[in-house]
Each structure stands twice: as C-alpha cells, then as structure tokens.
Amino acid sequence: QVQLVDSGGGLVQAGGSLRLSCAASGRTVNIITMGWFRQAPGKEREFVASITWNDANPYYADSVKGRFTISRDNAKNTVYLQMNSLKPADTAVYYCAAAPSFALGPLTSASRYSYWGQGTQVAVSS
Numbered sequence: 373q374v375q376l377v378d379s380g381g382g383l384v385q386a387g388g389s390l391r392l393s394c395a396a397s398g399r400t401v402n403i404i405t406m407g408w409f410r411q412a413p414g415k416e417r418e419f420v421a422s423i424t425w426n427d428a429n430p431y432y433a434d435s436v437k438g439r440f441t442i443s444r445d446n447a448k449n450t451v452y453l454q455m456n457s458l459k460p461a462d463t464a465v466y467y468c469a470a471a472p473s474f475a476l477g478p479l480t481s482a483s484r485y486s487y488w489g490q491g492t493q494v495a496v497s498s
Contacts, residue, residue, distance in 0.1 A: 381492030394468030410464035419480035
C-alpha cells in the first residue's frame with residue numbers, strides 16, 4: 373500500500389501563487405507516475421499534471437501549461453505543484469495521486485491511479 377498526504381492549499385488572490393506538496397510513504401518502490409487532479413464544485417475530477425518518478429518527465433493539461441510546474445524530490449518521496457498566475461477558474465480541491473508500474477490507461481485518466489491523497493482546497497479570489 374501507498375499513503376499520500378497532500379498539503380499547501382489556501383486562499384489567494386488572482387495572479388498569486390501557491391505550492392502544493394504530496395508526501396508519499398509505504399511501498400513507494402512500485403510507483404511509476406505521480407499526478408495532480410482537481411475537482412471544482414459540481415464538476416468532474418480533471419487531470420492537472422503528472423510526472424514520472426524515475427526520469428521526472430512532466431505532462432500538463434492545456435489549461436495550466438505555462439503557469440503550473442510539477443516536480444519531485446526522490447529523497448523526500450515528495451511531489452510538488454507550483455502554481456503561478458492563479459485564476460478564479462483554478463479554484464478546486466486538489467488531489468495528488470500515484471500510479472503503480474502495472475497501471476494501464478492514459479496519464480490523464482483518474483482510473484490509472486490507484487492511490488489518492490485526501491485533497492487540499494485551493495481558492496482563488498478575483
């Protein structure tokens with residue numbers, strides 16, 4: 373099993389920045405990809421960004437490309453999401469997720485990820 377604890381959310385004005393963190397513990401040796409998803413009220417959970425654990429290859433949703441940066445610190449088993457130029461449309465609960473090496477499906481699909489954090493609220497005011 374893998375446990376994920378995400379943190380770093382808060383309230384920020386439009387144009388501001390936040391950095392989310394996701395600390396992984398347990399059988400992390402089986403993890404191949406880490407991702408961030410978000411869910412706004414009344415909307416489906418959507419993909420934000422992902423990164424491969426070994427070679428740190430990132431992938432972003434078009435809506436955040438150029439504003440968000442995903443990174444990882446292998447020594448700390450932690451993944452970060454640096455969010456700049458935040459917009460009110462970015463308001464959501466953000467979840468980190470981990471996909472094991474045997475996972476199938478596209479990186480952008482929530483079904484690929486077996487483990488999830490508890491979520492951290494991000495609110496952007498206009």
